[in-house]
Amino acid sequence: MTRRDHTAEAFVRSLFGHHGRSMLAYAERLTGHRAVAEDVVQEALLLAWRHAEHLPAPEHRRGWLLAVIHRIAPDRNPRSHHREPRTTAPTTRADHHATLLHTAG
Template sequence: MPRVADGDSAAFRLLVDRHADRLLGFAQRMLGDRATAEDVVQDTYLSLWRKAGDWTPQARVSTWLYRVARNAALDRLRRLKPTVDPEDVTLIDSGPAPDRGLHDAATADKVRTALDALPERQRAAIVLVHYEGLSGADASAALDISVEALESLLARGRRTLRQALADQRAELLGEVR
């Protein structure tokens, strides 16, 4: 980061190469749209270039990047919320390949739909811990909350997901019978 702060483009490129795929996956899960997620990642790296001098060694670079990406994603969601009809939103399928079977694809779609319905903070916590594999300490730092608050968000998010998936299953079984 100090090299990036000094304008070293090779150091910047190294950070981009190291983190771009994971940040894109995180942003896409937060937003449900690849093109918007790519914009968020681009904004994140622009912030990195401009504010590298503000980074402190107490924070891991990845944690700092996730925090910037999360804030950029939330800004996009807030801007889009009043003008987007939830019925018109097309989700990008990042689930299993078609040859994995219709059941797997249907399950992934149900989980994705339930995840998208979570409140933003719960969704971010679940995505960082379960999809991105961050530790509790790193995820809480990325969200700028305590580890206890993260655990609370995770517990509420998991409970809501379980209930939503159980409701979907009950609906399906009710239709089949």
């Protein structure tokens, strides 16, 4: 593992250590499934790591992470297949992530 890898791992572990319980509880409430909630939390942490330079100050990160989960969870929620279809969809996964970052930040 490189030094950069260790730094990235430490960053994600720190975020999860500080906010993991509330992230997981919120994601599970939104999805109704523990395994799906874990996937949602992992995706939120991955987004935080990829865009670490754009994250809010540490005292505001919990809110940012929960907002990202709020945006991700409905797409992963097995109970929400009856939802109205999206009227506009991001053209790529990167567009989707940019939308999440913009609206959550």
